[in-house]
Amino acid sequence: MQLEEFLTAAEAIVGANNVSRDPTTGAPEGLDGSRSYGDPFPLSRPHKPGPAIRPETVDQVRDLVHCANKLKVPMWTVSRGKNLGYGGSAPVLDDSIILDLHRMNKIIEINEEYAYAIVEPGVTFIDLYEEIKRRKLNLWLSVPAIGWGSVVGNTLERGIGYTPEAAHYKYQCGMEVVLPDGDLLRTGMGVVEDSKVWPLYSGGFGPGLDGIFFQSNYGIVTKIGIHMSPAPEAYTRIIVEVPEEPDFAPLVGAMTDLMRRRIVANPPQLFDRMTLIIGAARMDPEVAKALGEYAWRAGFALYGPPEAQAGLLNTVKRRFEQVKGAKLTSETFNAAPGEYLRSENITPDFLPQNGVPGIDHALAFSSKEDGLWHNCYSPVLPPSGRELYEWYVRAKKITADHDLNFVADFHVFDRYVISINLIMFHPPAKARLYDVQYALMDDSKKLGYLEYRTHISFMEATAVNQTFNNNAFGRFTTMLKDTIDPNGILSPGKQGIWNSTAKSERLGLGEK
Ligand SMILES: Cc1cc2nc3c(=O)[nH]c(=O)nc-3n(C[C@H](O)[C@H](O)[C@H](O)COP(=O)(O)OP(=O)(O)OC[C@H]3O[C@@H](n4cnc5c(N)ncnc54)[C@H](O)[C@@H]3O)c2cc1C
The missing domain is CATH 3.40.462.10 (FAD-linked oxidases, C-terminal domain)
Structure with a gap:
């Protein structure tokens, strides 16, 4: 009943064309030309998407949030939903409404002199690059290996590119966020009306709030500023x-x-x-x-x-x-x-x-049953190479013991290495994915490492490894969730963060 009432209200807000009661339609085109929501490489647990809603404006997002609170309907936010290897546009909690922001696709500003852009969530790396090219601007944008994802979603996931601004989260500057109660917040210098330094200075006056919106369920980001490289000679x-x-x-x-x-x-x-x-x-x-x-x-x-x-x-x-x-x-x-x-x-x-x-x-991948699928296991390691080699030898053996191949995709930074085991497999092997992932997590735990990002199926099991001081991190994130999102309407279970009342919803989620 509540879902029906919510969908009727959503249709009034965004138009019936922008509500997919059937989540196999309406998403931006993905692998094999599919327009379905969900994970193109689903593991044993389905993480079933509910109906999808596609707002176009910030006001529509705020109206949807007000409705979701009134009717206590959970929504899982995606910008383009191309989070391949980590769950695509599928939610942690089955049947969550997919809040798909791909129609919010305005490039608000590109500033060549100071080398930044401000974009909405639906803007892809390809869109921003093409606009830079069209205007013949002397800018180089950091992009991930696949460019159809969104600047906002990738940056919020702490995604990685390949130019000097490759650690995207470090080069994000200024955010606009719809909060779980529908209020609208700007971070950094965006707190000032018509700020001229919002996309230039990532600090602010007082605590830095941007950090709490990365890999979290505390808000819906509707704009970010991102820095680029001036084109080199x-x-x-x-x-x-x-x-x-x-x-x-x-x-x-x-x-x-x-x-x-x-x-x-x-x-x-x-x-x-x-x-x-x-x-x-x-x-x-x-x-x-x-x-x-x-x-x-x-x-x-x-x-x-x-x-x-x-x-x-x-x-x-x-x-x-x-x-x-x-x-x-x-x-x-x-x-x-x-x-x-x-x-x-x-x-x-x-x-x-x-x-x-x-x-x-x-192009190597296909979501079909005879296609090639993949899942990333991505711990963060120290930079000397010694620890990486030790971990690699162990992780490679664990992967081989599960009759799977270790596929190394290591991103080397000044003080850490994002060490991705890009496991590729054919769907019949997917049952072994759980075993290998849990074995890799157990081994990393012994060595004192944690993933930088994980597939929705493993968010719960990864979060429980944040054990310092009797799980102080988890206690704090739950307290924050209860305080700012008491109805638990935003992306329940994202990165293992839930309201303290969510007991039945998370039952069995962190288990093999
Ligand atoms: C072969 C291959 C290569 C890849 N190479 C790379 C690579 O080089 N670098 C890299 O980083 N990734 C890589 N990926 C992973 C993935 O494809 C990209 O990270 C992609 O950009 C993520 O999709 P997206 O940008 O559409 O994000 P989305 O799927 O839209 O978002 C990702 C998550 O962020 C959160 N989120 C999104 N938007 C919002 C919002 N507006 N407000 C609040 N929360 C939000 C949600 O939890 C969402 O699930 C690769 C994947 C494959 C298959």
Whole structure:
């Protein structure tokens, strides 16, 4: 009854065309041309999406929140719902309404001089890149490997790109948020009417609130500011390969050292032979054969004036001479004198270090029963390479013991490594995904590590590992949830955060 009343009210707010009572229609196009809501790679637990609602304005979002409170109907927010490998647009709690913000797709501002943009949730990386290109702006945008996702959703998930602004959450500046009671808040300097520094200074006066809206269910983000790189005059892409498995430990140590010294600005990506072969085999079998001669390959780049490139490159070369067996190759692109490089004039890299978004990396996958599926296991490790190697050997064995392949996709930052085991599998193997994921989580716990992000099926089991001081973090997040969202209407169970009253809803969720 309440659901019916809610859907009728929602139709009055957003129009009947923008309510999908049947969640197999209405989503932005995804794998295999599907327009269905939900997880394209569902594991054993369904996480069934309820009907979907697609508002177009902030006022509509606020009206929907008021209705949801009145009728106590839970809504799961997505911006584009392309969270592949982590649950797509599926909710933790079965039958939650999917609040799909893809129609809120305005690029509010792009500022070339200060290199920032302010966007609504429906704006994809491809949209923003195309607009920059159309206006011939001298800006390079950090984009993830697949560009059809939203700047807002990816940033809120602390997603990763490949230019110097790759840690997207660190380059977010200013948010507008609909709170669980329907109020509208701006963070940072956005607290001032018509602020001129909202997208420039990420601090504010008083506590920083932006952090509580990352990976949370405390609000619906309706705008964010994001920083970009001014287009460089020169760009050098570098590949370093090492011949033997254990060689990757000093390779990682060298890369993170160069990052801490600000010689290398973007996070190197590190792949093992398996990842490279899978990636390259889609393109050219001959390339795959050549790649197979090396155990590990790292890719990164230098961005900056031409005078600096040669010096920086020499420094990088000198550092890698200390790594046994390392082979370095590089390629430099220079703009015409007095001009800046355009992203689109750089021939494509394996990953978009030049900031050009695409969807090629999605093409290997299909949500069909005979397709290739995947699930990410993504702990955060220290940067020396020693700990990463120790964890890798253990995690690879655990993965093989479950008759699955470890597919390394490591994102190397100055003081940490996001170490993604990009497990790819055919659907009949999905039962083993639970076992391997739990085994990997248990092992990481012994080593003192936690994931940076996780699939909806494992949010509960990951959150229970936040045990410091008798689960102080969980006690605080629950208290906050109870205080600002007493009816539990926003994304229940997101990152393991629930109201204290939610007992039956979470029953069995953290179990295999
Ligand atoms: C082959 C492959 C490669 C990939 N490569 C990368 C990569 O390089 N880097 C990377 O980061 N990811 C990568 N991904 C994962 C994923 O595809 C991207 O992160 C994608 O951008 C996420 O989808 P989205 O932006 O549409 O977010 P959404 O699905 O819209 O949002 C993700 C989550 O954020 C929250 N959220 C979204 N919008 C809001 C809002 N407005 N208010 C409050 N909460 C909100 C919700 O909990 C939602 O479930 C890859 C996936 C695959 C399959």
